[in-house]
Amino acid sequence: NAGVTQTPKFRILKIGQSMTLQCTQDMNHNYMYWYRQDPGMGLKLIYYSVGAGITDKGEVPNGYNVSRSTTEDFPLRLELAAPSQTSVYFCASSTGTANSPLHFGNGTRLTVT
Amino acid sequence: DAKTTQPPSMDCAEGRAANLPCNHSTISGNEYVYWYRQIHSQGPQYIIHGLKNNETNEMASLIITEDRKSSTLILPHATLRDTAVYYCIVLSYNTNAGKSTFGDGTTLTVKP
Numbered sequence: 001n002a003g004v005t006q007t008p009k010f011r012i013l014k015i016g017q018s019m020t021l022q023c024t025q026d027m028n029h030n031y032m033y034w035y036r037q038d039p040g041m042g043l044k045l046i047y048y049s050v051g052a053g054i055t056d057k058g059e060v061p062n063g064y065n066v067s068r069s070t071t072e073d074f075p076l077r078l079e080l081a082a083p084s085q086t087s088v089y090f091c092a093s094s095t096g097t098a099n100s101p102l103h104f105g106n107g108t109r110l111t112v113t
Numbered sequence: 114d115a116k117t118t119q120p121p122s123m124d125c126a127e128g129r130a131a132n133l134p135c136n137h138s139t140i141s142g143n144e145y146v147y148w149y150r151q152i153h154s155q156g157p158q159y160i161i162h163g164l165k166n167n168e169t170n171e172m173a174s175l176i177i178t179e180d181r182k183s184s185t186l187i188l189p190h191a192t193l194r195d196t197a198v199y200y201c202i203v204l205s206y207n208t209n210a211g212k213s214t215f216g217d218g219t220t221l222t223v224k225p
Contacts, residue, residue: 031211042215096206104156
C-alpha cells in the first residue's frame with residue numbers, strides 16, 4: 001500500500017513552459033486535493049475533487065488546471081509556467097467521510113526560472 | 114484566510130511535555146479539528162483529530178475546550194525527532210468538501 005505518490009520529486013522549468021504534476025493514490029479515496037506551499041508559509045488549496053469526473057477550484061487556482069478521469073489519479077497541469085509558480089506542490093487524498101484525515105504525498109519541488 | 118491561529122514558534126526541553134495551542138473561534142458545529150506536522154519539507158503527517166471530546170492516540174493527546182473555540186495538542190514526552198512545524202486546521206466534509214487552508218503553523222523546537 002503505497003499511499004499517495006507524486007512524480008516528479010523535483011523539476012526546473014523555464015518561463016512559458018508547461019508540465020503536468022502527477023498524483024496517484026491506491027487507497028480508493030474519492031476526495032483528492034492539490035496544495036502549494038511557498039517557502040516558510042502554510043499550504044494553500046489549488047484544486048480539489050470529490051470523485052471521478054468532478055473537480056472544483058480552491059483558494060489559488062489561477063494558472064493551473066486539473067482533471068480526474070479515474071479515482072486513482074489527479075494530475076495538475078501548468079500551461080504557461082511563471083516564476084510565481086515556484087513552490088512545493090502537495091497532493092492529498094481522503095475518504096471524504098466525517099472522521100477521515102487527509103493523506104499527503106511527499107511533494108514536488110518546482111522551480112520556474 | 115486560515116480559520117485557525119497558532120503561535121509562530123515554541124521551544125520545549127527533551128523529555129518534557131510540549132503543549133501547542135490553537136485558536137479556532139469561528140469553528141462551526143460540524144467542523145473537526147485536525148493536527149498535522151511537517152518535518153523539513155516532507156508531506157504533512159496526520160497526528161490526531163477531534164470534534165468535541167478529548168482524544169488520545171499513540172502520538173499525542175488533543176484537548177478541546179468546551180466551547181470548541183480553542184484546542185491544545187500535547188506531546189507527552191517530546192523527543193528531538195518531534196522538532197517540526199505543527200499545523201492545526203478545521204474542516205468538514207459535510208458542508209465544505211474537506212477544503213482547508215493551512216496557516217503558517219507553529220515551529221516546535223525540541224532542545225536537548
